[in-house]
Amino acid sequence: MTYQPTVINDDLRKLPQLPAWVTSGRSETLETVVFRSGAVLTVLDMLVSDPAHGVPTKLLSNRLALSAAVATSKLEGRMAQEADIRDAFHLAQSGEARGPDGDLLAFWREAARVRAVRPSDAALFELVGPNYADDVEDWISTGRNRTKTHGPLAGCALVMRSVLEADDRAERVACLMSDLVLAEALNWPRLLPVSAQFLSKCMLRDLVGGGPEAALVVQGRLLEAQQETTRLAREFARRAAALRAIAPKLRAKGSDAAVTLFLCEEAVAPSTMLSPMIQGTAIAMTDRAARRLCDRLVELGVVRELTGRATFRLYGIAP
Amino acid sequence: MTAVATLKSGKAKEGTAGEEVFDRELDDLPPDLRWREWMGRTEAVLFASATPVGRDDLARVVGQGASVELLIADIQSELTGRPYELVEAAGGWMFRTKTQFAAAIKAAANLGEQSLTFTEMEMGVLCAIAYHQPIDRAGLKDIFGKDVSRDLLARLRFKDLIASGPRAPRPGAPHTFVTTATFLMTFDLQTLRDLPDPGALNDEGSDKE
Numbered sequence: 001m002t003y004q005p006t007v008i009n010d011d012l013r014k015l016p017q018l019p020a021w022v023t024s025g026r027s028e029t030l031e032t033v034v035f036r037s038g039a040v041l042t043v044l045d046m047l048v049s050d051p052a053h054g055v056p057t058k059l060l061s062n063r064l065a066l067s068a069a070v071a072t073s074k075l076e077g078r079m080a081q082e083a084d085i086r087d088a089f090h091l092a093q094s095g096e097a098r099g100p101d102g103d104l105l106a107f108w109r110e111a112a113r114v115r116a117v118r119p120s121d122a123a124l125f126e127l128v129g130p131n132y133a134d135d136v137e138d139w140i141s142t143g144r145n146r147t148k149t150h151g152p153l154a155g156c157a158l159v160m161r162s163v164l165e166a167d168d169r170a171e172r173v174a175c176l177m178s179d180l181v182l183a184e185a186l187n188w189p190r191l192l193p194v195s196a197q198f199l200s201k202c203m204l205r206d207l208v209g210g211g212p213e214a215a216l217v218v219q220g221r222l223l224e225a226q227q228e229t230t231r232l233a234r235e236f237a238r239r240a241a242a243l244r245a246i247a248p249k250l251r252a253k254g255s256d257a258a259v260t261l262f263l264c265e266e267a268v269a270p271s272t273m274l275s276p277m278i279q280g281t282a283i284a285m286t287d288r289a290a291r292r293l294c295d296r297l298v299e300l301g302v303v304r305e306l307t308g309r310a311t312f313r314l315y316g317i318a319p
Numbered sequence: 320m321t322a323v324a325t326l327k328s329g330k331a332k333e334g335t336a337g338e339e340v341f342d343r344e345l346d347d348l349p350p351d352l353r354w355r356e357w358m359g360r361t362e363a364v365l366f367a368s369a370t371p372v373g374r375d376d377l378a379r380v381v382g383q384g385a386s387v388e389l390l391i392a393d394i395q396s397e398l399t400g401r402p403y404e405l406v407e408a409a410g411g412w413m414f415r416t417k418t419q420f421a422a423a424i425k426a427a428a429n430l431g432e433q434s435l436t437f438t439e440m441e442m443g444v445l446c447a448i449a450y451h452q453p454i455d456r457a458g459l460k461d462i463f464g465k466d467v468s469r470d471l472l473a474r475l476r477f478k479d480l481i482a483s484g485p486r487a488p489r490p491g492a493p494h495t496f497v498t499t500a501t502f503l504m505t506f507d508l509q510t511l512r513d514l515p516d517p518g519a520l521n522d523e524g525s526d527k528e
Contacts, residue, residue, distance in 0.1 A: 087488060088485050097499070307488070
């Protein structure tokens with residue numbers, strides 16, 4: 001039996017969007033970078049803060065966590081690819097070691113659950129490790145003060161610089177602190193792992209040693225990351241709407257819970273996350289039912305298979 | 320403050336119940352003697368442990384406000400000139416003999432049966448796992464051009480240098496192997512980033528040939 005693929009609504013006019021003058025052309029000077037970032041952050045804040053826009057924020061933060069893991073893996077010299085990291089995380093059984101790649105993704109997924117309000121979360125200290133626990137408050141207040149006077153972009157760049165000055169191999173902590181400063185500036189309840197995406201090792205090296213030009217380069221990359229996040233949020237809003245629209249058509253038992261899972265997780269492994277029980281619920285689903293549901297969602301055009309393998313498949317609504 | 324107070328009162332109750340309570344705070348001692356006692360405790364804990372002891376565990380034997388790092392630093396400064404040292408390894412601290420005495424220790428008779436001697440193949444497999452983790456037996460076969468015996472992997476696992484990682488997405492879902500915290504400690508690495516750069520290794524290798 002074949003199904004009519006769902007038409008994904010292309011009408012994005014209802015969602016807040018970036019004006020063309022933000023996305024066109026490169027930002028060359030500090031003024032343009034900062035000004036454009038202001039515009040981008042306003043739109044991003046509208047998208048993620050207002051549930052009326054239907055952006056699946058959990059899905060967004062999990063997807064951003066994966067991007068951040070890929071980026072920090074590169075910064076740390078391991079060069080793991082997205083597929084490797086996703087496999088390492090999702091194919092590890094509970095209680096067994098995930099290995100460095102899986103641990104890195106776990107770090108960022110944990111980070112996306114950190115509360116960004118004061119006083120700092122105990123989970124935050126767990127993430128940064130005991131070596132830096134004493135410095136965290138200093139770093140955050142440095143970034144916070146800079147944000148008050150020069151805006152969030154400058155605050156992010158400065159907090160990264162302070163972390164890297166303390167330890168030049170703490171790239172992931174630096175990116176985490178930057179995300180935290182950003183989340184606090186925008187009054188978000190939880191942070192989004194935005195900052196790491198487009199940074200490179202040599203930019204961070206220059207940031208510590210270099211002058212304002214190096215900081216400008218980093219701020220330019222942070223702006224790009226914010227733009228990308230905004231684009232992703234709009235894309236996810238659209239795909240989530242398509243998935244929600246077809247949800248009533250699914251008559252499989254537990255399909256609602258499965259749809260909810262797809263709206264939270266960027267990759268779903270049918271054999272472990274949907275069966276024997278749908279993750280986070282007590283609804284049982286057999287292996288076969290889980291596979292059939294995923295196949296049907298693919299046929300309906302709302303979900304994609306992510307790995308290209310015939311076995312150990314992972315499905316997600318990722319664009 | 321209230322948390323501390325409740326903790327203390329809780330302890331007092333335990334004390335009256337007849338159990339001997341471990342006195343962390345040592346409030347009856349003058350500050351410098353107290354500090355010495357805390358240093359002694361930290362050192363004793365580290366000395367008695369064969370594996371690195373984490374910050375949280377050490378903090379449990381000293382007073383609430385005492386900085387473990389400062390205590391460690393004071394102990395370290397007393398150890399200058401000794402043949403052993405107090406080092407940070409795998410997220411904690413441990414005592415270790417200095418590397419310059421390695422030859423002397425090896426020359427001593429009864430160390431032949433120590434568990435951490437490796438054959439060349441074991442070392443090779445361990446390196447391959449360290450750099451390519453998570454990797455399964457099929458992946459190791461690709462690297463070495465022959466099957467890596469299960470016995471060898473079991474030996475490495477017995478020494479707690481490798482552990483099972485995520486399943487490999489291949490028929491049969493074989494386990495992959497990853498290195499452990501013991502691996503980092505054994506080879507004196509803080510993180511996997513301290514592994515020598517594979518590019519640099521190749522250069523050295525070609526020099527030898």
